[in-house]
Amino acid sequence: MCCLQYYDVRNRCEGSLCYDFSNMEAFLNQKSVGDALGVGSIDFASCSPTVYQAMLVDWTRNLEVGIPALLEDGIKLFVYAGECDLICNWLSNSRWVHSMEWSGQKEFVASPEVPFVVDGSEAGVLKTYGPLGFLKVHDACHMVPMDQPKAALEMLKRWTKGKLSEAADLEKLTAEI
Structure with missing residues (x-):
């Protein structure tokens, strides 16, 4: 091609x-x-x-319609996208996550974007509230793990341990002091 x-x-x-x-x-x-x-x-x-x-x-099915019920049940949802992917681009993913109607939508929309730091460098921009998280991964495309293996592994490890925003919370706290 x-x-x-x-x-x-x-x-x-x-x-x-x-x-x-x-x-x-x-x-x-x-x-x-x-x-x-x-x-x-x-x-x-x-x-x-x-x-x-x-x-x-x-x-062509809209699978987003079932997600709010999962969030209401406390099921954690994490959406991520590489910033250089066109077919599953970060902006479209961010927009549907932000516009999704659920009880925490206003708080999610109002929550700050914080750096997602891996090995002392910003690997992306993270937004979380309650059970919902969204990460735009820097210098990555459709295959985030191939483009940014360290960031992808850290993202997966933090999310599966329930500590996705822990490093971001620490950074926010440090910035406020």
């Missing part, structure tokens, strides 16, 4: 998927990895036509 890619507006698309997944495929198709994951002899494919066809029924 010769054209600007919609996964990363900074680059031209190269290869069938615009990304090189060969290292990931080689790793995930090792027998020891398959055994550890419990998938047996199933080969990993970066883009499975079977999965793609099965998910086409969800392609």
